[in-house]
Each structure stands twice: as C-alpha cells, then as structure tokens.
Amino acid sequence: MIPSINSVIKKDIDGKWISQTLKLNNNQIEDISTLPIVVYELLGDTSNLTWLDLSCNNIPSIPNVNCSLFLLSILAQSFSSLKRLKIIYMHGNKIATFQEVIKLRQLPKLTKLTLHGNPIEKEKVILYVSSQRQPVITVVPFF
Numbered sequence: 001m002i003p004s005i006n007s008v009i010k011k012d013i014d015g016k017w018i019s020q021t022l023k024l025n026n027n028q029i030e031d032i033s034t035l036p037i038v039v040y041e042l043l044g045d046t047s048n049l050t051w052l053d054l055s056c057n058n059i060p061s062i063p064n065v066n067c068s069l070f071l072l073s074i075l076a077q078s079f080s081s082l083k084r085l086k087i088i089y090m091h092g093n094k095i096a097t098f099q100e101v102i103k104l105r106q107l108p109k110l111t112k113l114t115l116h117g118n119p120i121e122k123e124k125v126i127l128y129v130s131s132q133r134q135p136v137i138t139v140v141p142f143f
Helices: 035-043 065-074 098-106
Strands: 021-023 051-053 087-089 112-114 125-130 136-141
Touching: 021 035
Parallel strands: 021 051, 051 087, 087 112
Antiparallel strands: 125 136
C-alpha cells in the first residue's frame, strides 16, 4: 500500500507546509522582491527555513535583506524570520555584481552560497563566506 501524499507531507494547523527547505529552482523567476511574502504564504512559520534553492532562474538582483524581512514581519512573523538560512543556491541566474551579493551579509547563519553560472563569474575576485561568530561575506581581489 502506498501512503497518500497527505500523510507524508506535514502541514501545520493552518494548512501551511512544515519544511526546512524551499526549492524554487528552474522556474524562470526574474524578481524575488516579494519572496518573503511567498515564503510566508507557503510555509507560515518561516523560522525553520534553512535552505533556499533559487538556482537556474533569471534573477538579476537580490533585494535588500532588511527590507524583505520587514515585509515578512508585517505578516505577523518575527523580524528575523529568514535569518536562519544556512544555504542559498543562486547559481545559473543573472547576478552581475558583487554589490548584489553583499546584501546577503545580514543573514547570520549563511554558510553556503552558490553563484557559478552567473555573469559575476567574469569578475576577478573571490567571494568568501564565513559563519564564525559573525558571518562575513568578503570580496577579495583575484589576480
């Protein structure tokens, strides 16, 4: 007997998914400015979200993290709802400058960020992500 999908996938009492991972890859997404609202609508309690896959879309920019968190807080979530993200896959998009990537500095748990397959690859710099006590995203010239 195959279990029904409803018995395998857990939902909270409001009918929203209970998950640590959200995969939105390969969807031709071009704008993620309303991502916190989408996350809230799907997951409700976003405090458990640790892995976000936005790879292989058409995303050219990353919204300001504080602004996005503020939008989410309006929806009755804590101000730090998305701050538990540890992994963000952004490879295969249209990120062209490190000014976009630096916006992710405010995610205190971020330990893995993929950016290969973006125009940013042409820049001769190394991006360093550290999660020791205070996470740091640093751009280092590469010769």
